[in-house]
Amino acid sequence: MNRLYFTEEHDMFRESLRAFLKKEVAPHIDKWEKDGKIERFIWEKFGEMGYFGLAYPEKYGGLDLDLFYTVILLEELQRINSGGFAAAIWAHAYLAMTHVNKEGSDDIKEKYLAPSIAGEKIGGLCITEPFGGSDVAAMRSTAKDEGDHYILNGSKTFITNGVYADYLVIAAKTSPEKGGKGISMFIVDSDTPGINATKLNKLGWRASDTAELSFDNVKIPKSQLMGEKDMGFPYIMQHFALERLIMGINAHARAEYAIEYTLQYMSEREAFGKSINQFQALRHRIVERATEVEISKNFNYTTAKRLDAGEYVVKEATMSKLQSTKVADETIYDCLQFLGGYGYIEEYPLARMLRDSRLGPIGGGTSEILKEILSKMIIDNKDYKPAT
Ligand SMILES: Cc1cc2nc3c(=O)[nH]c(=O)nc-3n(C[C@H](O)[C@H](O)[C@H](O)COP(=O)(O)OP(=O)(O)OC[C@H]3O[C@@H](n4cnc5c(N)ncnc54)[C@H](O)[C@@H]3O)c2cc1C
Incomplete structure (x- = not known):
């Protein structure tokens, strides 16, 4: 270790x-x-x-x-x-x-x-909307101040745990005229009248429930506002650093597991009178992947260490997710190939891994959006600051 x-x-x-x-x-x-x-x-x-x-x-x-x-x-x-x-x-x-x-x-x-x-x-975090995914500030859900409570209207989509969660952390516009600067965060019990959840059928992540949610005049007591009013956008962006690093760590870990499994398989499977781990074409490809995974892992550990020490590692966490999810997808694609036909069969782990891994470059900020953020930081010298 x-x-x-x-x-x-x-x-x-x-x-x-x-x-x-x-x-x-x-x-x-x-x-x-x-x-x-x-x-x-x-x-x-x-x-x-x-x-x-x-x-x-x-x-x-x-x-x-x-x-x-x-x-x-x-x-x-x-x-x-x-x-x-x-x-x-x-x-x-x-x-x-x-x-x-x-x-x-x-x-x-x-x-x-x-x-x-x-x-x-169990909780779920509700940011994404049908008309506001990558463009978080474009969300349309509103929470209108009605004196001692807010009234929430709108919808969310792709919410992990959204069907079976007991509570939802929801982003909604409290000052729509301020655009992205008018978003607030609320915590709401999922059985509150006016909330409806529909389960989505997905390519992968099949054990997890992913919901489309609608909010129809949902009454939220003022005490359920989280943090300061209209500060939702900076809170979301700030916590994305941890979320993106988490997705980077998940990626290096599943790629590492894929390599471990595949190496074992290759040592046992024979073709042309020898184990397939003796074919140079496969040997070179798997060590190349192992190298990329090891480099991602070490970068992720350094970033985790710095985050734990209180540094705002938004750039590194963004790089972590961008690079590690790409490496994981490519590694798992190759590992499936090295299992031949068995890679395509459900009884072997690579089939599910390939499906599940595909979400890496999409959820929690697509790779294209991550490159936009990095471009602003690296090329335009933009400096992102934490909310508090
Ligand atoms: C299984 C699953 C679980 C999820 N869990 C959650 C959750 O728990 N909570 C939550 O809030 N969200 C969740 N999401 C939503 C996820 O974060 C969004 O799907 C993601 O942010 C992309 O938004 P979108 O799907 O609306 O894509 P869009 O924003 O419509 O993007 C479509 C395409 O256009 C590209 N694009 C968009 N803007 C630009 C640009 N400026 N430059 C270049 N390319 C661009 C994107 O990269 C993408 O390829 C989940 C999604 C899935 C599939």
Whole structure:
């Protein structure tokens, strides 16, 4: 293990987490992939084990550990080969809960963060809309001030956990005339009257529920506003740094797992009287991929270390997602090829991995948008500052 980043305590955590996932999660994955639904008991078990609280304050039941425990959680989740299961877990623990922890009032944290850490409540983060995906500021959902409450109208789409979540962190315009500068964040129970969810059928991430949501005159008490009014856009952008690094880490971890599996397969599969790992054409390609994955991984670890030390690593997190998801897609494409026909068969892991990996360059900011952000930073010298 890389001692620049991981201590013996980290190693022990990884070992016990890997054993837990193998025993408690892996046997159910095929069913959850087929049903498009993760059974509730596993959320509670994750809560009991403290996995949702790794990065959160002890005051709300968390463990307040350094970011490398989160890195380990993300990496090990990729090794059980269900991008959908992993997404459900990290979208709850790091998309929804990050907003609750950073912007929620003490009351909101008592009511939502503590049960989220315990695995009793599941959250989803609702930014994307049918007419505002990459262009976040173009969102049309509005929350109108009606004195002691807001009235929310509009819609969201592609929301991870959106069907089965207990609460939703929702971005909506409180001052539409201000465009992107008029967005606020709210936390809303998903059974609030006026909220409707429709499940979407997807290429991959099949264990995870992805929803289209409609909001029809949803009444939100003022106390459910998170952070300051009209500050939603900077909050979203600020938390994207963590989200993008998470997606970069997921990518290097699934690519590494794909290589590990494929090397084993190649050592056992024979053609023309020898194992296929003896063919130079394949040897060169897989070591090239292994090199790219190793470089991505090390860059992601450095970025995680700097983020954990309080640096605003928006540029590096953007690079992490851009590069690692590309490397993962190319690696998994090649690994599937090295399995020949078996790569295409569902009983072998590469088929699902290829489907799941494809979301990497799309979700949480497409590669094209990431290049736009990097162009502004690298070419135009734009400096992004944190919201608070
Ligand atoms: C399975 C899944 C889960 C998701 N989970 C969540 C979630 O939990 N919460 C959430 O809020 N969102 C979620 N998303 C949404 C995701 O973040 C968006 O799909 C993504 O940001 C792209 O937005 P869009 O789909 O509207 O694409 P569009 O914005 O319509 O883009 C279409 C194409 O145009 C390109 N494009 C757009 N603008 C530019 C530009 N300026 N320059 C160059 N190219 C451009 C894009 O790169 C893309 O290739 C999820 C999506 C999926 C598929």
